[in-house]
Amino acid sequence: MADEKRLMKGNEAIAEAAIRAGCTAYFGYPITPQNELTAYMAKHMLDHNRVFIQAESEVSAINMVYGAAATGARSMTSSSSPGIALKQEGISYACGADVPCVVVNIARSGPGLGGISPSQGDYFQSTRGGGHGDYYHLVLAPKSVQEAADLTYEAFDLADEWRMPCMVLADGMIGQMMEGVELPDSRDLKTLPQKNWAVGHKAEAKRDINHVTSLNLMPADLEKQNIERYKRYDVMKKTLQRSEEVNIDKAELVIVAYGTSARVALGALEMAKAEGIEIGLFRPITLWPFPEQRLSELAAKGKRFLVVEMSMGQMVEDVRLTVNGRSEVLFYGRCGGVIPTEEEVLAEIKRLLGK
Amino acid sequence: MELVYGHPKSLKPIQTKYCPGCGHGTIHRLICEVIDELGVQERSIITNPVGCSIWADLYFDFDSVQPPHGRTPAAATGVKRMLPDHLVICYQGDGDLAAIGTAEIIHAANRGEKFTTIFVNNAIYGMTGGQMAPTTLIGQKATTAPYGRDPVEAGMGYPMQVCEILATLGGTRYLARGSVDTPANVRKTKQYIKKAFEAQLRGEGFTMVEILSPCPTNWGMEPCESQDWLKDNMIPFYKLGEVKNTLEGADK
Amino acid sequence: MANKGKPEIDRERCKGCLLCVRACPTKVLAADTVPNSWGYYPSKAVAVEKCIACGNCYIICPDVAITVYKE
Numbered sequence: 001m002a003d004e005k006r007l008m009k010g011n012e013a014i015a016e017a018a019i020r021a022g023c024t025a026y027f028g029y030p031i032t033p034q035n036e037l038t039a040y041m042a043k044h045m046l047d048h049n050r051v052f053i054q055a056e057s058e059v060s061a062i063n064m065v066y067g068a069a070a071t072g073a074r075s076m077t078s079s080s081s082p083g084i085a086l087k088q089e090g091i092s093y094a095c096g097a098d099v100p101c102v103v104v105n106i107a108r109s110g111p112g113l114g115g116i117s118p119s120q121g122d123y124f125q126s127t128r129g130g131g132h133g134d135y136y137h138l139v140l141a142p143k144s145v146q147e148a149a150d151l152t153y154e155a156f157d158l159a160d161e162w163r164m165p166c167m168v169l170a171d172g173m174i175g176q177m178m179e180g181v182e183l184p185d186s187r188d189l190k191t192l193p194q195k196n197w198a199v200g201h202k203a204e205a206k207r208d209i210n211h212v213t214s215l216n217l218m219p220a221d222l223e224k225q226n227i228e229r230y231k232r233y234d235v236m237k238k239t240l241q242r243s244e245e246v247n248i249d250k251a252e253l254v255i256v257a258y259g260t261s262a263r264v265a266l267g268a269l270e271m272a273k274a275e276g277i278e279i280g281l282f283r284p285i286t287l288w289p290f291p292e293q294r295l296s297e298l299a300a301k302g303k304r305f306l307v308v309e310m311s312m313g314q315m316v317e318d319v320r321l322t323v324n325g326r327s328e329v330l331f332y333g334r335c336g337g338v339i340p341t342e343e344e345v346l347a348e349i350k351r352l353l354g355k
Numbered sequence: 356m357e358l359v360y361g362h363p364k365s366l367k368p369i370q371t372k373y374c375p376g377c378g379h380g381t382i383h384r385l386i387c388e389v390i391d392e393l394g395v396q397e398r399s400i401i402t403n404p405v406g407c408s409i410w411a412d413l414y415f416d417f418d419s420v421q422p423p424h425g426r427t428p429a430a431a432t433g434v435k436r437m438l439p440d441h442l443v444i445c446y447q448g449d450g451d452l453a454a455i456g457t458a459e460i461i462h463a464a465n466r467g468e469k470f471t472t473i474f475v476n477n478a479i480y481g482m483t484g485g486q487m488a489p490t491t492l493i494g495q496k497a498t499t500a501p502y503g504r505d506p507v508e509a510g511m512g513y514p515m516q517v518c519e520i521l522a523t524l525g526g527t528r529y530l531a532r533g534s535v536d537t538p539a540n541v542r543k544t545k546q547y548i549k550k551a552f553e554a555q556l557r558g559e560g561f562t563m564v565e566i567l568s569p570c571p572t573n574w575g576m577e578p579c580e581s582q583d584w585l586k587d588n589m590i591p592f593y594k595l596g597e598v599k600n601t602l603e604g605a606d607k
Numbered sequence: 608m609a610n611k612g613k614p615e616i617d618r619e620r621c622k623g624c625l626l627c628v629r630a631c632p633t634k635v636l637a638a639d640t641v642p643n644s645w646g647y648y649p650s651k652a653v654a655v656e657k658c659i660a661c662g663n664c665y666i667i668c669p670d671v672a673i674t675v676y677k678e
Contacts, residue, residue, distance in 0.1 A: 025437060051436045055429070056462040063426035063459070067402065067433025070420040075433065089423050097421075199418035200438040203397040211412050213421035356613060356676035360665035371670065375622035375647070380669030538630050538663040571624075578624040 003183045010145045010174040011036035013181045014104055017149035018076050019044055021156040022187040023102070025051040025068035025075040027061040031083045032116045033172035034106035038078065058083035062090030062103070069094070069101045070212040072198030074156050078104035080172070081122050082113060085130070091165050092131030096214030098197075098229070100159035104152065104168045106175035109337040117337025118172035118260055123314035126169050127288045134226050136233055138166040138240075139287040141258040145179035151285075153184050160193050162236060169287060171310070173260040173339060236289055243291035244283040247273075251280030253349060254298065256319050257308040258284045260339060265308055267342030272349060279349055287315070292322040299323040306330045306352065308345060310338070363387035365396040365416050372410050376578025378535040378568025379407060382475060383414055385545045386444065389552050390417075398441040402431040402470075404451035407481040411446055425456030428463035428472065435470040442552060443470035450480050453489035453515050460521070467526030469560030471551045474517060477570040478589060485573035489515045492588055497573075518565050518598040527561045529554055530599040534567035534590065536582040547597070557604045567593055612660025612677040614652050620672035621649035627664035627673060633657040636664060 008016070015037045018026070026045050028038040038054065045052035051068065055061035061077045068075040079087065084105045094101055105126065109119035124130075126139045138158055142148035152168050159166040199210050216222040247269060248254060255265040262283045272279045282298065282305075284291050299305075304327055307316040316331045323329050332348045334340045362368055366387035373379045390399050396417055403411040405424035412419035422430035431445035445463075452460050452474050460472065479497055480486040487497040487504060492514050494503040506513045518530045529551055533544025544566055551562035567589050569581035576584060614627075614635065621643065627650050628636045635658045639651040649672070652658070660677035 025433065027433070053432065053436070053466070056458050060426065060429040060459055060462065063422055063429035064433040064436075066422055066426075067420055067430030068437045069433070070430070071434055071437040073437045090426070093423050199400050199420055199434065200398075200441055202418060209416060209418050211419045211421070213412060213419070215409060215421060356678055358674065359612070359660050359677050360662045360673070360675040362671050362674065366671065368671075370620050370622075370645075373669065375624035375669075376626060377669055380671070381667070384669075384671050535667075535669075538666040541666050578626050579629050582626065582629070 005180045005182050007178055008145060008181050009036055009178050010148050010170065010176060011106065012040045013145045013149040013183070014078070014152045014168065014170070015040035015044065016183055017152040018102065018156070019048060020184055020186040021153045022074045022189055022192050023050070023076045023156065024189065025065070025073045027053050027055050027064035027075070027077050029055050029058045029061050029079065029083060031058070031080045033108060033175050034078050034080050034104070037104065037106070037175070058086040059090065062087040065101045066090055066094055066099060069099045070198060071200045072195040074160070074192065076102040076104065078106065080106050080108045081110050081119070084122060084125065088131035091137065092129070092133055092135065093214050094165050095135035095137055096133065097212050098163040099212060100163050101165050102152070102155045102159055102168065103165050105170065107169065107171040109335060115337040116172065118310060118339060119335060119337055120171060120259060120261060120310040121314065121335060122169065123287065123309070123311065126167055127290070127318070135229070136288050137164045138162065139169050140166065141169045141285060141287050142174060143259050143262045143283065145174065145177065146181045148174055149181050149183060162232065169259070171260050240286055241289050241291040241293055242285040243294055244285060246281040247278065248280040248282065248298065248303070250278040251303065252278055252353060253306055254280040254282050254303045255306050255308055256282045256284070256295070256315070258287065258315065261308045261310055264340050264342055264345055268345035268349065271342055271346045277349065277353065277355065284315070290318050290322070295319065295322045299326045302327050304328045306332060306349065308340065309333045310340070311335050363391050365390045365399070367414050367416050369414065371414055373407060374572045376569060376571040376581060377407070378477065378566065379475060381535045381541060382473065382566055382568065383411065385541070385548055386473065387415065388545065389549045390442070392549070393552060393556065395442045395556070399444065400434055400438065400441050401444045401446055402427050402434060404447045406448035406451050408446055408448060408475065409482065425451050425454070426459055427451055427456060428459040428468070431470045432463050432468050435468060439469065442555060445470050445472040447472060448475050448481065449477065449488035449490045453517055461524065464521045464561045464563070465524040465526045467528070467561050469555055469558065471555050472563040473548070474563060474565040475568050476565055476593065477568045478514070479570050479573045481570050481573055487511065492592060514592065516593060518563070521563065522599040527599055528559050528601050529562040529597070530565070531597045532565040532567070532593060532595050534585065534595055536567065536569065536585045540595070554602050554604055559602055559604055565593070610660040610677045612658040612675060613655055614658060614664050615674045615676065616650050616652065617672045618643045618649045619645070620670050621647060622670055623647035623649055624669065625650060626667045626669070630663040630667040632661060632663065633659055
């Protein structure tokens with residue numbers, strides 16, 4: 001039975017959801033705009049007798065996650081864009097060693113130190129394997145505090161099931177705003193999945209020794225490992241794509257947007273409807289695997305797309321790849337931490353439709 | 356005939372990739388001898404670094420985790436915090452610990468993390484072919500210091516005495532420096548390792564044993580010659596002995 | 608009365624570093640003239656009768672190629 005609804009800041013809702021999902025090890029470093037998450041974990045992880053460390057850097061934090069996760073623990077770190085950049089080496093190692101963990105990005109504007117306001121400029125970093133080598137990892141994109149909590153809770157299960165990092169890609173808006181949220185029940189730690197590939201408790205597990213490593217100096221062997229991993233990715237692509245659709249059937253134009261952009265788009269959609277203009281929204285929820293199956297069906301129907309992002313245009317490339325020339329893909333973006341308003345998105349829609 | 360010295364059980368009986376005369380083999384053996392004597396093979400875990408001892412997980416007959424370069428103390432922190440009753444060995448070389456991993460070792464030591472670091476100091480970078488290390492001595496030649504390490508004119512910095520640096524931190528309890536250049540020093544080093552492991556198993560930490568080791572290949576010498584070079588050049592600067600011992604437990 | 612001992616060298620584990628030859632106080636060991644399959648010239652007990660089972664050879668050997676026995 002879930003809790004009654006309570007008003008929570010996004011950062012804190014994510015933290016609480018992680019604890020309820022059975023996160024037993026959190027390692028983080030302060031960075032705006034996610035500090036409430038780390039502070040919440042600092043108090044509540046210790047209250048629950050679980051492991052919390054404020055690490056000396058984001059680099060160290062992801063590597064503490066790697067070590068803890070290698071023992072089979074549900075381990076998590078959180079940061080914001082420049083800090084996530086620092087974690088890319090660790091994420092690559094986790095992908096190469098098939099170690100599950102959860103990484104939360106409360107994105108801000110860049111590049112470089114950039115600004116502290118919300119942005120969606122980390123789409124490439126998240127979905128193109130921001131570190132080195134051939135790999136992908138799960139990327140989930142919530143649009144509200146409720147969804148951020150739900151997807152964080154689910155992230156631990158997905159990470160364990162598919163043996164990889166699962167990233168929750170939110171932004172400073174979602175992290176900072178306060179909304180009503182119903183939190184899921186706390187997992188009984190004893191019911192969490194056993195991991196016979198993990199290190200520790202060898203005698204009790206009655207197994208051979210385990211090595212958690214990503215090294216393989218035999219090219220043919222390493223190639224085989226990569227190919228096997230990509231077979232797993234193929235299964236994930238077939239079964240895990242997730243998206244939300246609003247008013248697609250009647251729509252003259254379909255906005256493609258995720259996260260905060262999608263919230264703005266929904267507002268523009270309502271305003272357009274009031275003026276008799278039918279606009280739809282296709283909202284990817286899994287950014288990897290990208291919901292190409294459903295988007296492709298819409299492209300085949302000839303739907304026109306307007307991709308709205310808080311960036312100079314990153315997800316639009318995946319939309320163009322998926323649409324593959326079958327229909328028109330347009331783009332509207334703001335960046336630098338600027339959040340587009342519903343009014344300006346509506347104005348752009350009307351301009352494109354010649355209204 | 357009675358067996359006096361034989362192959363430790365927790366060390367795999369296979370030939371190592373290490374060079375002839377390399378100290379890693381000796382140090383691996385000492386670790387395994389102590390683990391056998393303490394009877395903790397089943398709950399031992401090693402985090403092995405990038406460097407020559409990237410291969411260590413082939414030779415120790417227990418679980419291992421292999422982290423990115425320099426991050427070994429961070430990964431060991433994650434492992435030990437989740438498995439506090441296991442013996443966690445953070446095995447590092449000079450590059451991993453004193454260059455790229457400086458932040459990680461200082462902060463793990465400062466937090467008093469309860470794993471034991473084994474720091475193999477051979478005053479050079481081995482795996483990558485002989486570049487200057489933070490522990491390279493003044494005047495010592497390396498591929499990236501072809502005229503010798505020069506801290507003044509060429510701004511190459513000074514060799515670092517890691518035990519002494521870490522001794523200033525509140526979280527450190529036992530820091531010792533040994534060497535594997537003579538049988539007598541090898542015996543003493545084993546005692547330091549045993550003390551550190553026993554402290555860890557009692558729940559005390561941070562513990563570290565820095566071990567001076569020859570690198571005949573990158574020093575450009577025969578193994579026997581490298582033992583002399585170590586004694587004449589490294590030991591006067593990297594002083595052997597217990598640099599810090601504020602353990603509460605037995606055998607202080 | 609000193610021990611009577613015997614070092615047993617695994618020729619294929621030995622890399623011919625000869626640290627044991629140097630470490631032996633009674634000069635039991637020397638480099639063999641026959642190489643092993645790796646091309647190394649391993650250590651060999653050429654004067655076993657002088658062995659006192661001190662263990663120095665085992666202790667200094669980086670390859671755990673030596674087992675030491677005593678009577």
